[in-house]
Amino acid sequence: MQVVTLCVLAAALAGQATGGLLPPERPYKILMLLPVGSKSHRNVFLPLAEALTDRGHKIVMLTNLPPASKNPNIMEINHDLPYMGNATQNMFDKGKKSGRCLGDFKYMLPFIAKELYKVPAVKKLYDKRKEFDLIVVNHMLNEVSAGPGGKMYIPKQPGRGGNKPPPPTQPHPPSFCPQIAYPFVHEVPFITVATPGMDHCQSAVYGNVLNPSYAPNFMVTFPLPMSLWHRLKNTFMHLYIPFFWRTWAVVPAVQKEISAQFPHLPPLLELERNQSLTLMNTHFSIATPVPLLPSQVEVGAMHCRPAKPLPKDLESWLDGAGSAGVIYFSLGSIARGETMPPEYRQAFLEAFRRLPQRVLWKYEGELEGVSDNVRISSWLPQQDVLAHDSVKVFISHGGLLSLQESIFHATPLLVLPIFADQPKNAMFVENSGLGRMLVWEELTADSIVDALTDIITQPKYKENVAKMSASLRDQLTTPQERAVFWTEYVIRHRGAPQLRCPGAQISWVEFLMLDVMGLLLAALLLLVFILRRLVKTVSTLLFGNTAKTKKE
Structure with missing residues (x-):
């Protein structure tokens, strides 16, 4: 018996030494949510899904695209909402209008949130969500501007000319609105996959606020080191994008539609704080290196592979x-x-x-x-x-x-x-x-x-x-191995709360120490006031009579 135990231990140590993964404790059921996304987003998810099925796990994937995988352990469910499909689009026309206001999305995304949970297949998945060991959410919902024929479908709004679509807008806005899928993750462990790599808005949600003096925003980069003007523009983007999307225009409107369907659900931004981990499609060798938390795992180029024979x-x-x-x-x-x-x-x-x-x-x-x-x-x-x-x-x-x-x-x-x-x-x-x-x-x-x-x-x-x-290829483990390990880690440790940074649970006033600085400023003012009174009192005691005599 001891010999068998030693052999098992030796095999485990050998597996760890070679970067291999130990067998999972049991097969897991994992739900992947990509209700609005492009083929490129799915191309990031599929290598993870296939690597997990190689470990014996079962994957269910909710998408807006026709099935692409032939893997018997990956079930792809297309919700078939037509205005969320990956229709043919004229990207050149859309690119010319990339500077247009993103205001149309505050009408469209709530409409999607309203319609998505009416789809029978989606509703069935939602009812069975607690049967899954883990939910994986696409943290970016781009491509939501694609409707039939490549037009943006905008629901009827007062003063907007009925259902007639406006001119096409930017197809890839900073539409980080995974909140549409967040009803699924209530009381269920979940992680996200950041298909575009590092996103400063998502990083802040984890409690890792990136410094705009060198960390680029999602949409624009500047030569390093940044000039004063570039740092000013970058700071503005760091502040404006999350304010517009999360506080002002989009998330509140989505919240209204979600609350109407799920009145007992906690606020979406509160649910967002419960995510355990994000797998980021980036790597320090091919991007600007930034400080990361244990819950921010780089798996960039996970879809890349050695060449296969050509026809x-x-x-x-x-x-x-x-x-x-x-x-x-x-x-x-x-x-x-x-x-x-x-x-x-x-x-x-x-x-x-x-x-x-x-x-x-x-x-x-x-x-x-x-x-x-x-x-x-x-x-x-x-x-x-x-x-x-x-x-x-x-x-x-x-x-x-x-x-x-x-x-x-x-x-x-x-x-x-x-x-x-x-x-x-x-x-x-x-x-x-x-x-x-x-x-x-x-x-x-x-x-x-x-x-x-x-x-x-x-x-x-x-x-x-x-x-x-x-440099990209020189890694201790492959991106797929890291993605699989941390996905299973979150399941094994029931959400892995030990990964979560306390900074994610405090307000921006507390995070920036504004209350502490305010208290210190008040204490300083009080000290100055006391010192002035003390100096005045001492001066009166020591020189009060002399000053009075001179005056007379």
């Missing part, structure tokens, strides 16, 4: 490029090539015609005027393409997952951001020397050729991205 015809075409190499061009899963304005499309066609490289272009739809060195495909295995030795540069929209894949596979970038955090990612690429950034409004065939030629011929870009790739 033989595609691999043969890439190999045939010779020393000139290949340029890979993709604008992600949402910005469809056929929606690209004609002047931009012609600029690319002309530029590619003048280049010696072959060009692999992910493009949906028919395309005329393509030169012989260009190959068009509506879908491509992106990571496998990026890992191929012939690929010299990746022309990208600057989406976070594409950026991580390019770094992971050490491929320099030419970024043309369209909306949301993409300009921020593009600035990171340029400031870090990973590639170049171009602006759509100034795009010409000459600028494309010049940028691509610079990236391909100057070795510094490849060297910089290779160094960052090596």
Whole structure:
């Protein structure tokens, strides 16, 4: 018996030494909530879900997208609300209006909150929520502007012209409103997955208020060290975004709709404080390093993987490029090539015609005027393409997952951001020397050729991205292992309250020590008052008669 015990102990220690995970105590049931999200959000959740099923766990995932996983232990439930689907959108039109006011969301998100819990499948899940060992919530609800045909669906509001949608607004606002899903987490352990990485608003909820003098906000980044003007702008963004969303416009309206359906539920922002952990889609090697709490776990590039074999015809075409190499061009899963304005499309066609490289272009739809060195495909295995030795540069929209894949596979970038955090990612690429950034409004065939030629011929870009790739890959455990360990940790420890920072439970007045400073200021004023009275009294006792005699 002792021999068996020693063998088990030795196996456990060996597993820990190699970074492996010990077997779970039992299979868990885990509910993942992505009621409003893009394919890219689901692409962050699926690696976690699949890694958990490899451990024997069962996953149920509520989404607004058709099922994508063939894993028998992952059940995807689409709530089928049409105005929350991932419909085709013209991202170029939306990108031009990215500066519009976000006020439309204070009408739309409450409407979603009102309708979501009327869906039978959602209501059934809600009734069975306590049967799950853990709930995982998507902390960002972007893409909520997508309605039928790519239009934003806005419910009828007084003075807003009925149900007619206004002009499309920014599709990726800082719409961190997971509060829509928070009725599910009442009295149930839950964690969040931060698909965009570090979000200063969410970090503050955990009690980790980031310093705006160096920590960027979600939407914009500035060169470090920041100038006085940049620090002022960054501070304003740090204050304005949570005020607009959480205090003024959106969350109060969502709270009203949720309270109407769940009158006995605690306030949503109070439920939010009960989250045990967040898995952040970032890593210090590919972002600005900031201080983290134990409850903030970096799992950036969790979806990245080693290359798989390419289809033989595609691999043969890439190999045939010779020393000139290949340029890979993709604008992600949402910005469809056929929606690209004609002047931009012609600029690319002309530029590619003048280049010696072959060009692999992910493009949906028919395309005329393509030169012989260009190959068009509506879908491509992106990571496998990026890992191929012939690929010299990746022309990208600057989406976070594409950026991580390019770094992971050490491929320099030419970024043309369209909306949301993409300009921020593009600035990171340029400031870090990973590639170049171009602006759509100034795009010409000459600028494309010049940028691509610079990236391909100057070795510094490849060297910089290779160094960052090596740093990203150099980890004690894989992001998937960390995500799985901490997910199971929260379940094993029944919500793991030991992870929670006391700063999350106090008001901003207490956190900033305003009451203490006020008390110290009052004490200082009282001390000054007492000293003045004391000096006056002593002066009167010592010099009072002399002063009176001189006066007489």
